[in-house]
Amino acid sequence: MSKTYYNPADLPKFGDIAEYQPELAKKFFSYYGDVFKEGALTEREKALIALAVSHAVQCPYCIDAYTTGSLEKGADEEQMMEAIHVAAAIKGGATLVHGVQMMNKVKEVSM
Amino acid sequence: MKAATKSLQYRAHELSDNNIQLKILSATESENMSIKSFRDNLFDIGLFPLTVTGIDIFQVNVGKMCNQVCKHCHVDAGPDRKEIMTKETMQQCLDALAGTDISTVDLTGGAPEMNPDFRWFVEELSKLGKKIIVRCNLTIILANPKFNDLPEFFKKHKVEVVSSLPYFAARRTDSQRGEGVFEKSIKALQMLNAVGYGVEDSDLKLDLVYNPTGSFLPSSQASLEAEFKRKLMDGFDVKFHNLYAITNIPVSRDYEYLIVSDQYEAYMEKLVNAFNPVAAEGVMCRNTISIGWDGYLHDCDFNQMLELKVSGKTPKHISDFDLQSLNNREIIVNQHCYGCTAGAGSSCGGEVV
Numbered sequence: 001m002s003k004t005y006y007n008p009a010d011l012p013k014f015g016d017i018a019e020y021q022p023e024l025a026k027k028f029f030s031y032y033g034d035v036f037k038e039g040a041l042t043e044r045e046k047a048l049i050a051l052a053v054s055h056a057v058q059c060p061y062c063i064d065a066y067t068t069g070s071l072e073k074g075a076d077e078e079q080m081m082e083a084i085h086v087a088a089a090i091k092g093g094a095t096l097v098h099g100v101q102m103m104n105k106v107k108e109v110s111m
Numbered sequence: 112m113k114a115a116t117k118s119l120q121y122r123a124h125e126l127s128d129n130n131i132q133l134k135i136l137s138a139t140e141s142e143n144m145s146i147k148s149f150r151d152n153l154f155d156i157g158l159f160p161l162t163v164t165g166i167d168i169f170q171v172n173v174g175k176m177c178n179q180v181c182k183h184c185h186v187d188a189g190p191d192r193k194e195i196m197t198k199e200t201m202q203q204c205l206d207a208l209a210g211t212d213i214s215t216v217d218l219t220g221g222a223p224e225m226n227p228d229f230r231w232f233v234e235e236l237s238k239l240g241k242k243i244i245v246r247c248n249l250t251i252i253l254a255n256p257k258f259n260d261l262p263e264f265f266k267k268h269k270v271e272v273v274s275s276l277p278y279f280a281a282r283r284t285d286s287q288r289g290e291g292v293f294e295k296s297i298k299a300l301q302m303l304n305a306v307g308y309g310v311e312d313s314d315l316k317l318d319l320v321y322n323p324t325g326s327f328l329p330s331s332q333a334s335l336e337a338e339f340k341r342k343l344m345d346g347f348d349v350k351f352h353n354l355y356a357i358t359n360i361p362v363s364r365d366y367e368y369l370i371v372s373d374q375y376e377a378y379m380e381k382l383v384n385a386f387n388p389v390a391a392e393g394v395m396c397r398n399t400i401s402i403g404w405d406g407y408l409h410d411c412d413f414n415q416m417l418e419l420k421v422s423g424k425t426p427k428h429i430s431d432f433d434l435q436s437l438n439n440r441e442i443i444v445n446q447h448c449y450g451c452t453a454g455a456g457s458s459c460g461g462e463v464v
Contacts, residue, residue: 042334072323073330074338076283 011061044073051080052087116180118189119364126367127187129418136361136417136446144376146383149448156388161397161442166434168399169241170217170459171196171204172415173229175404177221178254181275181288183322185362185416188221195221198228200406200429205235207432217399217459219246219412224258237268244271246320246459249299250292262306271316272308273355273459274300279342283324300349309351318353320461326374328381328454329356332462355461358382360450362413382449390456393463396442402429410442412459413450419443 018025036046047069054062070080119127126132139146153159174195177188208216216236223229223245236243245265252261265272276296278284284293300317303309309317319339323329336354343349359365361378369375396410400421406429409415420427425440456463 038331038334043331044334044338068327071325072327074278074321074335076278076280078280078282 006060011064047073048075048083052083055084056087056091118187118191119367120187121191132366133417144379146379149444149446152386158391161444163438163440164397166398166400166438167213168215168217169208169213170219170399171402172219172404173223173226175221176225178251179248179289182368183287183359183365185360185365185413187363194404195226196404201228201232203406203429204402207429208239211434215242217244222248222251224251224261233268243268244273247272247274249274249296252299252302253295262303266306266315272303273318273320275320277322277324279339287324297347297349304350317351318355319351321354321356322359326369326378329358332356357461358450358453358457360413360447362416362447382453385453387452387454387456389464391452393456394451395458400437413447414443
């Protein structure tokens with residue numbers, strides 16, 4: 001099997017990061033668990049948000065985890081792809097809106 | 112994976128042999144899998160041997176004939192299956208029931224309505240005053256004009272209708288249950304609503320069953336129910352009472368799906384990692400007896416499909432029904448039981464926790 005940077009088998013080992021910094025890991029996973037509990041947003045809404053953010057930050061582990069997570073919570077392909085488009089729209093928009101700064105600079109330095 | 116149109120048995124698939132299924136299911140170790148045996152997990156929590164708490168549900172599989180060939184079916188049901196319960200065996204069921212206080216009879220299949228003596232059986236059960244559940248696949252109501260009046264028939268006998276609908280849209284539903292099933296299911300649900308089923312405060316109970324449309328576990332039943340109610344009402348003016356989330360059990364065609372999609376080991380690990388001791392205490396085999404189309408007795412519908420009859424010296428056929436002996440028997444378990452103990456647990460009535 002050819003070597004790659006990402007191995008799907010590493011996702012279930014996420015908890016192992018505690019080995020080098022147990023206290024910080026404990027705090028992080030406790031917070032993580034609380035973040036994803038049902039609250040003002042439902043677990044399903046949070047799974048879809050996480051799915052979208054996974055694509056924005058391009059974490060393959062997160063994409064795998066929240067694809068399954070979203071399906072488990074009753075989302076379907078159309079909803080999940082729409083969520084990814086939300087992430088794409090924000091990422092694209094964040095790029096383009098800085099164009100206003102470019103335009104400001106053009107005006108500043110141009111005759 | 113392309114939808115099958117014929118049962119495993121028709122295709123002479125090796126998985127139609129329950130001995131082969133049991134051999135693969137019983138394995139705890141493989142190249143990519145290492146899991147604890149279900150028996151050991153029960154032993155660790157003081158539940159082995161698993162015993163009966165008291166039979167209150169009499170579940171009868173009246174046959175494997177069905178008008179659908181669902182991908183996840185643990186019965187391997189389909190139009191090519193000819194096994195159906197005879198009227199004589201149905202009478203033996205009635206005779207056994209008449210001598211007990213068992214309150215609920217749950218009719219399943221295949222499509223139970225396709226049994227030619229189905230209506231007679233319901234009428235006789237009604238005379239016994241039992242609560243009757245029928246696991247209706249919805250499309251049967253539209254499959255042939257002779258079934259179109261099923262909503263009225265169910266209403267007459269106050270049958271509780273429990274029907275599968277894995278999603279509130281066509282793509283996911285049809286991927287599991289066959290092309291066109293979603294659209295027909297919605298029409299059938301509207302016909303049931305029209306006679307009063309599923310309407311708020313109606314005593315004509317209509318419940319839906321959610322089975323995951325893939326190798327993943329069901330999530331919160333309450334959340335799924337809320338979403339289904341909203342989507343079915345807004346999109347189709349369809350109402351129902353409760354949603355039951357049921358985990359797919361790796362038996363028969365669901366097993367085939369997991370093997371073909373190379374998901375069996377990953378799915379088994381998911382089930383094992385989600386083992387919940389509280390769910391194990393409330394598994395349905397502890398209060399349900401399963402009667403096969405041929406009259407033989409089993410701990411549950413899944414054991415029935417694996418041809419695991421009730422254990423020990425307990426009489427194994429409905430003609431020798433002995434409630435006391437059945438209430439004192441040991442339940443047969445194997446690795447497929449992890450499906451009923453994962454997360455919030457799973458049963459024919461949904462979550463158990």
